[in-house]
Amino acid sequence: MAENKWIGKKITRYDGREKATGALKYMADLEFPDALAGKILRSPYAHALVKGVEIAEAEGMLGVVAVLTAKDVPGLNGFGIEGPDQPVLCGERVRFIGDPVAVVFAEDLESAENAVEKIKVDYEILPAILTPEAALEEGAIKIHEEGNILRHHKSSNGDVEAAFKEAAVVVENTYTTPYEEHAYIETEGGFGLPLEDGGVELYYPAQYCFRDRMQLSAVLALPQEKIRINSNPLGGAFGGKDDMLLQPILALGAIKTGRPVKIHLSREESFMASTKRLPFKLTMKTAADKNGKFLAHKVFGISEAGPFAGISGAVFNYAFENAFCVYKFPNTDLEGICVFTNNSVTGAFRGFGNNQMTFGTESQVDQIAEALGMDPIKIRRLNCVKGGERYSHGHKVNESVIGIDKCLETMENSDMWKQREDFKSQTVEPWIKRGVGIAISQHGGGLGNLLDDTATAQIEVLSSGIINVKVSNEEMGQGSLTTFWLIAAETLGVAPEMIEISSGQTHNAPDSGPATASRSTFIAGNAIIKTAEALKDELKVLGKELWGTDEININSQGIYCVTCKTNFISWTEISAALSKKGIDSVSRTVAMPETDIKIDLGLHFIHTYVSQIVDLEVNTLTGEVTLIQTEIFPEAGRVINRLGYEGQSEGGSVMSMGYTIMENFKIKDGKAMTRNLQTYLVPTAADIPEIKVTPVELVEKEGPFGAKGLGEPASIPITPAITNAIYDAAGIRIKDLPASPERVLMELCK
Amino acid sequence: MKVNEYKMASSIEEALTTLATSPTEYRMLAGGTDVLPRFRDNLIKEDKILDLTLLKAELGFITMDETGALHIGAMATHQEIVENEIIKEHFSVLQDACRTVGSIQIKNRGTIGGNIMNASPAGDALPVLIAADAEVILISVGGERRMLLEDFLLGPGKTAIKSDEILKEIVLPKVYHVSRSNVKYEGQYRKLGGRKALTISIASVAVLKDHENKIRVAYGALSPRIQRASAVEDYVNSAAELDMDSLYQVVEKCVNPLSDVRASAEYRKKVAANLTRMILMQMRYDFKDESGEGGC
Numbered sequence A: 001m002a003e004n005k006w007i008g009k010k011i012t013r014y015d016g017r018e019k020a021t022g023a024l025k026y027m028a029d030l031e032f033p034d035a036l037a038g039k040i041l042r043s044p045y046a047h048a049l050v051k052g053v054e055i056a057e058a059e060g061m062l063g064v065v066a067v068l069t070a071k072d073v074p075g076l077n078g079f080g081i082e083g084p085d086q087p088v089l090c091g092e093r094v095r096f097i098g099d100p101v102a103v104v105f106a107e108d109l110e111s112a113e114n115a116v117e118k119i120k121v122d123y124e125i126l127p128a129i130l131t132p133e134a135a136l137e138e139g140a141i142k143i144h145e146e147g148n149i150l151r152h153h154k155s156s157n158g159d160v161e162a163a164f165k166e167a168a169v170v171v172e173n174t175y176t177t178p179y180e181e182h183a184y185i186e187t188e189g190g191f192g193l194p195l196e197d198g199g200v201e202l203y204y205p206a207q208y209c210f211r212d213r214m215q216l217s218a219v220l221a222l223p224q225e226k227i228r229i230n231s232n233p234l235g236g237a238f239g240g241k242d243d244m245l246l247q248p249i250l251a252l253g254a255i256k257t258g259r260p261v262k263i264h265l266s267r268e269e270s271f272m273a274s275t276k277r278l279p280f281k282l283t284m285k286t287a288a289d290k291n292g293k294f295l296a297h298k299v300f301g302i303s304e305a306g307p308f309a310g311i312s313g314a315v316f317n318y319a320f321e322n323a324f325c326v327y328k329f330p331n332t333d334l335e336g337i338c339v340f341t342n343n344s345v346t347g348a349f350r351g352f353g354n355n356q357m358t359f360g361t362e363s364q365v366d367q368i369a370e371a372l373g374m375d376p377i378k379i380r381r382l383n384c385v386k387g388g389e390r391y392s393h394g395h396k397v398n399e400s401v402i403g404i405d406k407c408l409e410t411m412e413n414s415d416m417w418k419q420r421e422d423f424k425s426q427t428v429e430p431w432i433k434r435g436v437g438i439a440i441s442q443h444g445g446g447l448g449n450l451l452d453d454t455a456t457a458q459i460e461v462l463s464s465g466i467i468n469v470k471v472s473n474e475e476m477g478q479g480s481l482t483t484f485w486l487i488a489a490e491t492l493g494v495a496p497e498m499i500e501i502s503s504g505q506t507h508n509a510p511d512s513g514p515a516t517a518s519r520s521t522f523i524a525g526n527a528i529i530k531t532a533e534a535l536k537d538e539l540k541v542l543g544k545e546l547w548g549t550d551e552i553n554i555n556s557q558g559i560y561c562v563t564c565k566t567n568f569i570s571w572t573e574i575s576a577a578l579s580k581k582g583i584d585s586v587s588r589t590v591a592m593p594e595t596d597i598k599i600d601l602g603l604h605f606i607h608t609y610v611s612q613i614v615d616l617e618v619n620t621l622t623g624e625v626t627l628i629q630t631e632i633f634p635e636a637g638r639v640i641n642r643l644g645y646e647g648q649s650e651g652g653s654v655m656s657m658g659y660t661i662m663e664n665f666k667i668k669d670g671k672a673m674t675r676n677l678q679t680y681l682v683p684t685a686a687d688i689p690e691i692k693v694t695p696v697e698l699v700e701k702e703g704p705f706g707a708k709g710l711g712e713p714a715s716i717p718i719t720p721a722i723t724n725a726i727y728d729a730a731g732i733r734i735k736d737l738p739a740s741p742e743r744v745l746m747e748l749c750k
Numbered sequence B: 001m002k003v004n005e006y007k008m009a010s011s012i013e014e015a016l017t018t019l020a021t022s023p024t025e026y027r028m029l030a031g032g033t034d035v036l037p038r039f040r041d042n043l044i045k046e047d048k049i050l051d052l053t054l055l056k057a058e059l060g061f062i063t064m065d066e067t068g069a070l071h072i073g074a075m076a077t078h079q080e081i082v083e084n085e086i087i088k089e090h091f092s093v094l095q096d097a098c099r100t101v102g103s104i105q106i107k108n109r110g111t112i113g114g115n116i117m118n119a120s121p122a123g124d125a126l127p128v129l130i131a132a133d134a135e136v137i138l139i140s141v142g143g144e145r146r147m148l149l150e151d152f153l154l155g156p157g158k159t160a161i162k163s164d165e166i167l168k169e170i171v172l173p174k175v176y177h178v179s180r181s182n183v184k185y186e187g188q189y190r191k192l193g194g195r196k197a198l199t200i201s202i203a204s205v206a207v208l209k210d211h212e213n214k215i216r217v218a219y220g221a222l223s224p225r226i227q228r229a230s231a232v233e234d235y236v237n238s239a240a241e242l243d244m245d246s247l248y249q250v251v252e253k254c255v256n257p258l259s260d261v262r263a264s265a266e267y268r269k270k271v272a273a274n275l276t277r278m279i280l281m282q283m284r285y286d287f288k289d290e291s292g293e294g295g296c
Ligand SMILES: Cc1cc2nc3c(=O)[nH]c(=O)nc-3n(C[C@H](O)[C@H](O)[C@H](O)COP(=O)(O)OP(=O)(O)OC[C@H]3O[C@@H](n4cnc5c(N)ncnc54)[C@H](O)[C@@H]3O)c2cc1C
Pocket: B027, B028, B029, B030, B031, B032, B033, B034, B035, B036, B037, B052, B074, B075, B100, B101, B102, B103, B106, B109, B110, B111, B112, B113, B114, B115, B116, B117, B118, B122, B123, B124, B125, B165, B166, B167, B168, B198, B199, B200, B201
C-alpha cells in the first residue's frame, strides 16, 4: 500500500470541535426574527375518510396567522421517494395514526397548540388493516387504489425440493423481527423562509436535498430554481431522514404566511410520524450435505410498508438481494411479499432490510453447523462465494469478495475465538451461563442497479486561498465531511486545513446523490478525487503557460516550477489566475460500478464484508442478556480515517445490539404503545460491552484510496452473533426479536 | 394544566402556613424529576406549585439518634444517600436501591421524599424501606404524626397524606439495620429493568435479614401497593428445606402484577420468584433443587 499523508491515520473530525463544544447550531437551534410557530393536527384514526375540516374557529383565535389544509396545497398533494402517494395534508383520507390533516401557524407555539384543538375534523372511520396477513385477505379494504401489494418477488434456481430430499441436514424455521425506531437525538425540526422572488428556502435536516427539492417543486408548483434547501447538519438520521417529512408543510407555511415558520417535533410526534425499520416474518428452509456444503436455501418472507410506498419497496428488495448472505447455494427459491397496512410508516434504516434477512440466514447456518457437528467458522469459510465465482443470484461481483474469507480467517485467529472455552468456563453464579457466537454479513454499497447512481463534485479555489470542495452528501454524524476533507487533501497534496467542504445545500453544491446506501465515501470520494485531479491538471496547464515546463508541483503554499525554483504562485493568487483563463471552478461526475446482469431486486457490484464475534452472559433466572465483549472485523477496503472507522464500527454494533436485545416497538390497533423513550429503550453507556475493531484491510481497486462504505455494514452481523451466542450459552434459539429478558426467560421455560 | 401560581417556601413553617391557609391545593415540588414530566404530559391537576427547594436546609439531613434509629430528611437526594457514610455503615442495602434510580443527573436531583410521595409501585427506594418497617413523619401546622410507610402508601400515586401536610422525614428503627460491613450478604435489593441503567423497574425485590435472623421481603413493580410479602417471609423462615415450587407458590400469593408495555404479568411473577431465589442463594440459603439454573 502506498504511503499516504492523511489517509489511514487517526484524525480529529472536521466538525469535531464545534460539535463537542456545542457551538454547532442544528436547524431547530437557528433563530429567524419574526418566525411563526407551527403545530400539526394529526389523525387519531388508523384509517378513515376525511369528510370535512372546520377551521373557522381556529383561524379566529388570538395569535393565529394561518390554518392550512389540503385545499392550500398549490400543486400535487403528495410525495414519496417511490411515488407521490403520501399526502402533505390529508384532504380525503387518513391512513395511519399521525397522518397530518391541518397545520396552524401562530405567533407562538402555545397559540398554535390551542388553535389546533379547535379544528374540527369530520371522519368516517374505515376498517383498518393492522397485519400484513389482513392486507392480503380476499375483499380486504384497499389502502391505495392499486391494492395492498407493494412488491411481490419470486425467483428460483435449480431444484430446492430435490436438494432437500438428498440433503444430510435440513433446517427450517420462522423468524420475526420488529419495527425499529431510529431514535436520533435530533427530532425532526427546522424552518421555512419565504424568498423575495416568491420562492422558498428551507433549513431542515435531511439526507438528500436535491430529491427533496424535486419533490417540493411538484407540491408547491414552483420551479426548482425557486427552492433552496439547506439540509446540513443533521443530529442523526440512520435512514430516518431519507424521505421528506415536514419539508412540504414548512415550505407551504412560509409561502402562505410570507413569514419564516418553524416546526420542531416532540419525541412523541417524531415516534408517531417518522419511518420505522420494516418488520419481517421470514420462513427459511436450508439444506447441506454431510460435509457441510450448502445445497439449498428457500425463503418466504412477508413485510409491511405501512400506509405508503416511501422507500420500503427498495428496502424489501434489498433484504431479498441479501437472502443468501455471501454463500453459494446451488438451489434457491425466494418469495417475498411487501404490503400496505395502516400501521407505522416504514422506510430506510441503517442496514436497509439486510439486518432482518441476515439474522435469519446466519441463524440457519449456525443450526446446520451444529447439526453436523461442524465448527461455525469452518462451515462459513467452506461455503462463501470465492473470487471469480458467480453469486447465488447469478451475477458476478467485484473481486474483493475474497474479503469475506479474510474476515473469517482473521476472526478464527483472534484471541476471542481461541479463548472461547476459557471465557465460557469463568462463571461463578450457577444461573449465569456464558456463550460465544459469531456471524458474518455482506452489504452492497450504492443504490443498486435499478437506479442510476452517480455523483458530481466541484472544487473552487477562493480568493482567500481556501480550496472549497463541494459535494451535496449530508453530514449526519457519520463523519462524511472528514472523509471528504482527507480525500481532497491527499489528492491535491495540500494540508486539510486549506480545504473547506460545502455540502447539504442545493444552491452551493452539485448533486452527488443521497447520503444513504453506504455510498458517500465511495462515490462522492471518487467524485472528489476525479475533480481534484482535474483541478491539478488545470493548474499544471497554468504553470506550463507561465513557466513553459511540465515540471509543476502543488503543495500547501501553492504551485511552483520544480526546476526553476523561484517561480511560484500562492493559493491566494490561483483564483485570479484561473479566472483570467475563464475557469471559476472544476467539476466532474462519476458513476457506481454495476453488475453484469440485472434482476428485479436491483443488484450490487461492490460489497463490504464483516465478521463479528460476541461474548455474552445469559441470566437463566431473569432472562437478561449481558454482552461482555465483541470484536468486529470489517473488510471495508482501506481505512480513510481510523477514528471514523472505529466510530462507525462501534456505533453500528451498539445500535444493533439495542435492536437485538432491547428495542421493542409495540403497536396495537395501529397505535404505538411505546410512544417515547420512556418505554422504547435504547442502549445506555452501561449496556455497551468492550468493543474491539480490527480492520481487515484489502485494497478496493474501484474505491477512493482503496476504501468502501462502512456505515451500514457495521450494524448487521451482531444480531445473529448475539442470538447464536445465546444459544451457545443457554441452549435456546431466539427466532423472534428482540431477545428481551422476558422472551429469553419464556424460551428457557418452554 | 397550566401553572398559574408558583411559590417558593423559604422554611418549613412558611410552607405549612401556606398549605394551611390556601383554599385550593398546591402541588409540591422537590427535585422535580417526577413532577415536571407529569406536568408536561398533563397529568397534574393542580395549577399551583409550592417549591420546597429551600427546605433542603431543614430537611436534607441524614442522622442517627441516640437510640440508633436512622433519620433521613425528605429532601435528601438519592445521590446523597448513596454517598452517606452513616447509611453505608448501617443500611447499605438502601444505597444499593438508591443507586439503581435513573441516572446520575436524576439521582442528584431526585429526593427520597419525592420517591415516596410519588407512590409509584416501581419506586426503587420503597421495597427496601418497607421491608425494614420504615416509618414516615408528616408535619402540619397542627404538629407531627408518624406512621408505617407500608400503611402510608395506599396504591399507585396514593398516600395517606393530608392536604395541609408535608412529608418531613423517614425513620428506620434500629433493630432492622442491615449492613454489609461484616457479613457478605445481609440484605439485597435486586432490580430488573429493560436495560442496565436509566430504566424503570419491571420487577424488583428487597430481601433483608433482621436482628433475629429472620428474612423480610418486599417486592416492587409487582403489585399496586408495596407491602411486606409475609407469606414468603413465613415460608422461608419456617421451612426446613426450601424448594422452588413452594417458593413460587408463596410468591404468587404475594404479588399481583400488571401486564403492560414493559412486561407481562406472567413474566413478572416468574421473575419475582426467581429473583427471590437468586438473593436467597446468595445469602447462603439452600434449595432442594440445588443447581440454581432453572428459572421456571
Ligand atoms: C429520567 C428519569 C428516570 C427515573 N428513574 C427512576 C428510577 O429508576 N427509579 C425510581 O424509583 N424513580 C425514577 N424516576 C422517578 C423520580 O426520579 C424519583 O421518584 C424521585 O425520587 C422523585 O423525587 P423528586 O424530588 O424529583 O420528586 P418531585 O418530582 O419533586 O415530586 C414527586 C412527588 O412528590 C411530592 N413531594 C415531593 N416532596 C414532598 C414532600 N416533602 N412532602 C410532600 N410531597 C412531596 C410532589 O408534590 C410530587 O407529587 C425517574 C425519573 C426520571 C425523569
